[in-house]
Amino acid sequence: MKINQKVIEKIIHEVLVRLQEKPHLLLVYEGTKNQVKLEYLLSKLQDHWHVEVINSAEICHDEQLDFQHLAFLDGSQDLLARGGMGLMDTPGSKLLAKALHNGCPVLFEPSAELQWLVKQELGNVPERVKRYRAHLIRFKNQLIEFGVWFGEIESLRPSQHQYDRKVLTEKDLQNIESTEVRVSSKTIITPLAKDIAKNRGIKIRVDFEGQSYANW
Known part of the structure; x- marks a missing residue:
């Protein structure tokens, strides 16, 4: 079977055009890589986004990352607090600060330990625990004022x-x-x-x- 070179070139061109049309989403995860979860998310997002996945620990301080949207998968309490205070002394908080400086939309999906934060449910806990959780909620509200959106990564599906x-x-x-x-x-x-x-x-x-x- 003879391959038509023009047809191949046309297909390649259409694929490249589609990739260029998709907005660039940088998906950042912390800790151990959950390959199953990442593959599931990519299957849901890749039709609408050009997705790049990176571990925050692997980000070089002088690395220039190009993106239009930023999403943190399993965002930690450390990133929450540093972002709320405007600190940028870790790769993750520095990337968050860059996105906010450039006006890029940011989604923060809290880790399993911080899921209560999304619903702001303090729960049936001692008063001192409620005060501590209220303190963390203030960091969340501060980030919301900066333009950060709290929710699930999967909600980025078209x-x-x-x-x-x-x-x-x-x-x-x-x-x-x-x-x-x-x-x-x-x-x-x-x-x-x-x-x-x-x-x-x-x-x-x-x-x-x-x-x-x-x-x-």
Whole structure:
């Protein structure tokens, strides 16, 4: 069977174009590599993202990493506290600071020990433990003010949410886990909602008489 060189070149070109069109997501994990989990996440994300996976311990101080979105898998309490205080004395916290300086969307998926942090449930624990957990929540809230989004890495999968109310606010977007929100041309989008969408990498599509336009 004779191989058509032009067909091969066309296929390669289309693949390269698709790779270039995908936004670059840098997925950073700490500690021991969970190959099964990483392969599962890649299978869910690679259709929408150009994903690069790296261990925070392997990041060189002078390494120039290029990315558009940053996600921390199994983020540690150490990274949470350092990021909340604005420190950049570890590879992970330095990478986080770089992303925030450049206005890149950042997702922080807490480790198993910090899962309670996502729901802010202090639990049925002694008062001194509640005070300590409240202290950690302050670091979380500080990072949220900086533009960090707390959730699961898998929520970065492309998904669409049809919003049918008259006003789209920042609180509405904080409760939406989709990567794309469709609204009517009559929907009012508040300035804070636009900021939240930008920080979280959410695309807002406005429908005009059956046609859709990505405004944010």
